Amino acid sequence: MTPNPTVAIVEDVPTEMQEKFASILSDHGIKDEIDTITMVHPPELKGEHMATATVYVTINFKDATKKPKNLFVKKFTNSELFTKASRDMKIMDKESEFFNKFLPACREFCAKFEGCKDLLHFFPACLYGDENMVVLENHVLDDEFVMLSKEELQDLETAKHVLGNLARFHAVTHSMVDECGGRDAFLSKWNLVCHEPLMTEDNPFVKGMFDNGLNTCLTILKGVSLPDAKETATKITAMIGHTFTGVMKCLAVSPEDKVVLVNHGDCWNNNMLFKIDTNSDGKMVIKEHMFVDLQITRFTSPCVDVTYFLHTSVKSEVRREHLKDLLTHYHSTFSGTLTRFNKKCPNTFEELFSDYKSRAYYGYLSNLNFFAMIGALKELDFENMGGTTPEEMVEGFNRIMNAWIANNPVKSTKMAQGMIDVVKEYGNLMES
Template identity: 20%
Template sequence: MDEPPRKDHIIAAAKNFLGTSDFQLDHYNAKPVSDKIVGFMGKHLLVTVTVWVEGKKQDILFFVKMLPTSESHRSFLAELRYFQKEIAFYEVFEPIMTSLLPSEHPLPIPSCYFTVGGRSGDAGPPAKSEDTEMIILEDVSKKGYVIRDKMIPLDLEHARIVMRTIARFHAASFLMKSNSPSARRPDNANYMDEVFLPAKEMFLTKERTSSGYQWAMATAKTTSSAVAGFWPEHFGSDEKKEEIRQRVKECWGKLFQITQPSEKYFNVLCHGDVWVNNIMFRDNAMSGKEKKPVDALLVDLQLIRFAPVAIDLLLFLHTSTTRKFRQDNLNELLEEYHKQLGNIVGKKELDELMSLEKLKESMSELGLFGKVIATGYLPFILNIEEVDPFLKAGSQEPPDFMTFALRDRGEKVLANAKASEHYKVRLMEAYQEILEHLKLWK
């Protein structure tokens, strides 16, 4: 670790945590969350802060997110405003959302106790800035919240919990809408201009110079290469590979539009990145009984976007469950989501803005998003360290996304598939689904 969190930042976070400045800092220790790569978008630290309060020693546990030190990696994050978006969420949206939600349905996120940097301008701080962007959050693992194995698709019990959790997150947008003068509008497509501008889409855009666009185009190449390797008898020729690449590129073009605010479907502040590693589950703690999930939190709010609710639901379902699971359980899960929304917003008010039928219609019409995003996400989020030397175990720095992602990774996909049956099944399923959509599946 090059620079631990500064002492004055730790003191400020402790003050916010304790709700008082009447304490003394004894010391604090910072260590990496894990000796494995836990994400591409920053350094993650666990910080234990020991303070004296009214003559008693007390430990406070924080989860700290900091920028990586690589200059190119920092530039990538600055371009897409990842840290600025999460800071904007906690500084702008979270207070409003919390004030609107009933106390029995709190916002399902970790508490934030301190942020620094990234709150103004389009660019992040210089690469060697002393006041680097940083977010200090509660360590919810101490409350029993854990992340499940990313390789294992969720079962129905866990998926129900997630659908209710996403509904709690989205509910605040419905309540925000009804408390705004804009509520009298026939649609809410331009509502972003007044309230949700910090959630403007920065990653999945059609701007050819953007890193997000370049990643999507590299993903199209990866898809065609991997498909050729999985099914060489059907897709192994150069002609077929090029056809798949071009057709998948066209799909990404449609996806760039889908992620924008809709004039047809109700838009909400979406989490933007709901997959297994960004969901922390808490099981019941009753002795003598089988553990079952009872609650979940959503973490990592760096990809918030203002878009139809289907965007969050499709991303979650296509990255965290199997195709057969979705075929068997989609209607039940959508009903679970809509019911939870109605419990918070009010059934009458919800049906005026988004009936269950309208929700199901949006999931069908925008379904391409889930199919395409799976081909982009799964090769990265299910990657195996032993297969790719670029993912160095023990490193405190995340891999530079620009170097890691903006290339044809077809060979790596096939190597991962050879090393893991779970990976192979998930990737082949995702590729088959997009090929069927394109009417190229044999």
């Protein structure tokens, strides 16, 4: 039976895990006697995270006057194959290293400069992290943060807010490279944070992932009657067989690259939290923003993060009409933050734009792949998806996607138009 996507799923908390939660609270000075511990898979997060599961843990105390403690926990899914792949990629180890060691080191660096102590305020408080799970404060239940709809995507002001924080984080990690004595020393010290977990030649889950997504795009395009659908399908068909090589080229760095730093690695709507308000006109206003899911951090050009974010999380019309404005905002924030650290920005805007164009294929391809699956994420049960091999899991994914396409003709047509538009957009960018 397929779980009801609108109902929270309660999961039993093993005794060993209960003891771990009690130990974590004790380490943070909370030694009150625990009454009950509940763990739920919130329905609003179904389909929001794939490599690991996100659960809310609520700890109630014997003393009923004491407020329950809410935790935001990342753990492995119940799929043995998915968990093995995630462990092989060391994604939980990476996130734990990020929160336990790297982020504190970054904050220690910032504190050396006037007014910069709280510069990296846009990361959640972490209580614990190891190779099995990461435990964060639950800013959703306790502090009114929300996740924006990935289908609606971000408007211009929201995108600028995120890009500003991303630029500040990038500026800090760029400065940390200098602080360590250069790239080689930095890579040696922060090897796990910089380690590429996903896009590797020996990862069976990704070698055919992009081609598989493009084939789904072709299935959608062939089922609609839209101007330019056939031409778009022809261009996408020509990409198949070359996508993984193209992505690896986008991620690669060379000694000639002026700016290489720690990327978030998966900087899109799913991995952000927002505290929002409304102005007098009833328009949504972003008050605060946080990055979460630091599981695939990588060491590469900042434009990899930027193009991925702009293509997966920002309204397409905003990206097309305001690309230079968005990149200017990013660059000015990046440069301004470096100035606060008494450093000169190593690249001009023109150099940033050139680098962005050379790596935009990654965002473009990611955009097409998101079109291929975004509408059906709520119906993809990664917790219980069958299959004992990567190939079988891909087959299961394709069955779900094909059924979704057949059952959602209106949404499929809208997605097809989005594919047509983004293919034209990328062509125009390459010609600019």
